Amino acid sequence: MTEAYISTRCKKILYMIMASDTYVSLPQISEEFKLSKRSIYYELCKINDWLSVQGINEITVVRGKGIKLTEEEKQQIEQVMEKGGAKEEYIFSPMERIYFIICYIIKSKEAVNVEQLAEYLQVSRNTIFNDIRVVVKQLQDFDLTLGYKSKQGYFIDGDSIRIRALFMLYINMLKPVYESETFSCLKDNSVEENLKKLQKIETKLNTSYVEGTLRSIAMLIPLMEKGNEELYFPDLKKEELENSQEYSLIEEEFPNLIEKEKIYLCLHLLGSRVSMNTMDVFNNYSKESNYELSKALVAEFEKVACVKFEDKDDLEKALYYHLNTSMYRFQYGIQVGNPMLEDVVREYSELFDLTKIVCHYLEQQIGLPVPEGEVAYLTLHFGAHLQKEEEQNEKIRVLIVCTNGISSGNMIKHELLKMLPQVDIVGVVSNKEAINVHDICDVVISTHKINCLVPVIVVHPILTDFDKKLILNHSVFKNLQGNVDVDELFQTIKKFVDNDKRDDLYNELQKYFESRNQRMTVYLDKKKKGLLDLLSKDLVFVENKKCRWEEALRKSAKPLEERGTINEQYIESIIDSLRYYGPYMFITKDVVLAHSQPKDNVNDLGVSIGVFKEPVQFSNFHEAKIIIVMSAKDQEKHLRVLKDIMGVFSVEKNVEKLEMAENPDEILDSLKLLIK
Incomplete structure (x- = not known):
């Protein structure tokens, strides 16, 4: 069996769950170990990694109850523990290794070699070499490069502020790792000393920074102490910044930093406060480019989510004001945090995932990573402007x-x-x-x-x-x-009805108001349908003949039309849009997601899928092998379906597998395996 490690904290949480004959709730775990809900889920993922290696069923959290193990699972875990299969070391996930390597190289005073990384991460040299390939790609996405000095090791080259921004983002993603006490290579005495100085500044400012912010800055200060005269702050109101209380306290606590480093540190302390106004420290930071970017983000969301915003101008304006502050924070790697992140991910998971896809466009435009906390803020902006069904009635x-x-x-x-x-x-x-x-x-x-x-x-x-x-x-x-007293209403109106019909009237009134009162129960308990909920054998097909793109679209939509989900005008509106705008409905190089505006010629939510053995040519540069037709009656019910579609068809090997299907059964069987 593969050797696996489990941290002391994970072990204690597991023992707590094993000791209980009933469900152990997340609040109980939080109270016992003083952990946030997000940290608990992180530790549970680590426990499941360990259980998976041991061949034991992973634990699951039952909403509203918690976690409960069967007696058989408890015995299996105890047997592994007794055999020494729970070594108390930390296991880095693949992405944690990438974040660690980048942060360690940035913080190191010398070039870093493979042996150092293999030792700290407790993996083989080959694993490190594979990780280095991912690191190179990760850095390229943000206009940075991984350099190598013969017989010395790796270093990161590029814009100094961008390098630091990346450090601040990834060090925050590694928070659970350095809390596990296995992060000594990134921590030293100076970090703790710097943290105390920053906490003293926090006290004197009578403010409170987001948890973990000051520790991340403390880890970066050794880099600041080297002094970088090349730091550049465009449009900075230097005089206003140097007159701030933050700058004065920095001069007291960190007198040896050069002026530019003091400015950089001051920007972090100012910007880490949510209420900070960019215009306080920069001239004309609200650039026209931010407004163009907000318009582009709205257009990208409409494209990805298959919706149209009726109040597009209001949304663009809201995003513009938001970006004026966010862009400054992105540029300098300032971490504000979002206390609502966990709630947004839980309550609006489909919307969050779609916004995350839209943020890839934002990352390409700014050349910097977008933190999940920022994705959550943007999710709320987009969600708040999705169209609602209008209903006229009494107003409160x-x-x-x-x-x-x-x-x-x-x-x-x-x-x-x-x-x-x-x-x-x-x-x-x-x-x-x-x-x-x-x-x-x-x-x-x-x-x-x-x-x-x-x-x-x-x-x-x-x-x-x-x-x-x-x-x-x-x-x-x-x-x-509709919470009406039926008996009272009946007594009022029964005099207008013949005696022999009063029992029927009373029964009908009861049925009517019970139906209305169920509206909230339905609203709370309803589960959005996913792709598998909508698909059946008659809605998928394999086409072996060569088709022109218009014919291929009509064939792909025909199963929905035959069911009465859409009418002929719906598919014609899609064809008209593609003729006018070009092949913009490709979601990958081989896959088209054909759709029109919600409500237009649509009777219900629906999806059909066609696999074409002969590629369908939409232009000289666009050929489709899979065409998905989706219909939606509003701007929200289809989001779960869309999440499933993007999750499956954005992975190239999944598309290749589906392209090989020979009949509808094979398409459905493949999708069932791919959608978890």
Whole structure:
């Protein structure tokens, strides 16, 4: 059996789970080991890596309950432990090794050789050589290069600030690793000393930085101490920055840094505060290019998510203001963190994954990696502007008060209108703006307690199922949901009905209002359909004949048309779009995802797939071997399907496997294996 290692913390968590005969919840683990929810999931992944090597079933987390092992699984784990199969060392994942290698080379004063890396990571030289190939590709994506000095080792070459930005991003991704006490090669006495100095500055500023930010900066300070006169800060308001309290405290604690390094450190301390305004330290940083970039991001999201924003101008404007600050932070590798990241990933996983794909475009434009926290912020912006179905009815005026920014406030608005289309959202404001709210609204939905004369419903910044139930069960919204006293209503209207029909009337009233009251249950419990939920044998086919692209599209759409999911005009609108705009619906070099706007000639959510043995030529440079036709009635229900499609067809070997299918059964069998 392969030798495997497990950290002390993972071992303790595993023992805690094994000792329980019932479910062990994540809050219990968090309380016992003082870990965040994200860190717990990280440790569980490590435990599962170890269990997998031992041939034992991986543990799973049951939502709302936690983790429970069977007696057989407990015995298997105990047997492995007794045989010494749980060596207490840290196992780096493949990507952790890449991040570690890059950070270690950046921080090292000398070139780094393969033997050093193999020793620290506890892997073979061949594994390190394979990792180096990935490192080269990773650096190339950000206009950096991996150099090599004969008989000395590797070093990273390129723009100094970009190198540091990469260090700050990856060192934060390695946080669980250096918390495991196996990170000594990146930590030394100076790091702890620098951390204490930075914490002293934090205390004197009477502020609080995101957890881990100061430690990451402390790890970078030895690099700053070398002094780099080539650092360049375009459009910097030097005088304003040097007059800041942060700069004065840096001069007190780090007097030996050269001026440019003090400026660089000051930019980090200023920029790591969410409330920092870029215009405070830069001239004209809100460049026109940011607005063009925001427009391009919206267009890219529409293309990837197969949607059209009706309020595109508002979304572009919101992204423009957001990017004005974010771009500055990207450039200098400043990590602000996003306290809502875990909630966004959990509640809007499909939307988050699609936004992540869109962020590849952003990375190409700026030449820098986009942190997941930033992806989460952008997810909220896009999600808040997805179209809602309009419904006219009585209006209750609602004010949303949110301390976490306009993007999360707008997302609450979006979710509320999905639950209760009848309400009138009078505004999304900050705590400071929530003054005399009783003059403008009937109820406040807020992310924190506020004092006012109208009812206040306190919720999380990212609405949970509990929050949604709390809102709909509130007395203010009861009438909107049809929570009517049927007996009282019946007593009022029965006099207008003949006696022999009153029992039928009463039964019909009960059925009607029960149906309306189920609306929230359906809203909370509904699970978005994935690709496999929609596909069946009659919706996939293999075509052996040569086809022109228009004919291939009509053949691909025919199964949906025969089912009544779409009509003929839907596929014709796709063909018209491709004639006008060109072959923009290719999602990879061999795969077309054909779609038109939601609601246009669509009766239901649907997908059909055609595999063409003879490539279909869309232009001199575009040939398709697989055509997927997708229809959607709104801008959200298809996102899970789209996530599955992108997950499968963005991997070249998956496409090759599907291209080899000879019949519908083989296509479906392959997809079942590829979609987990």
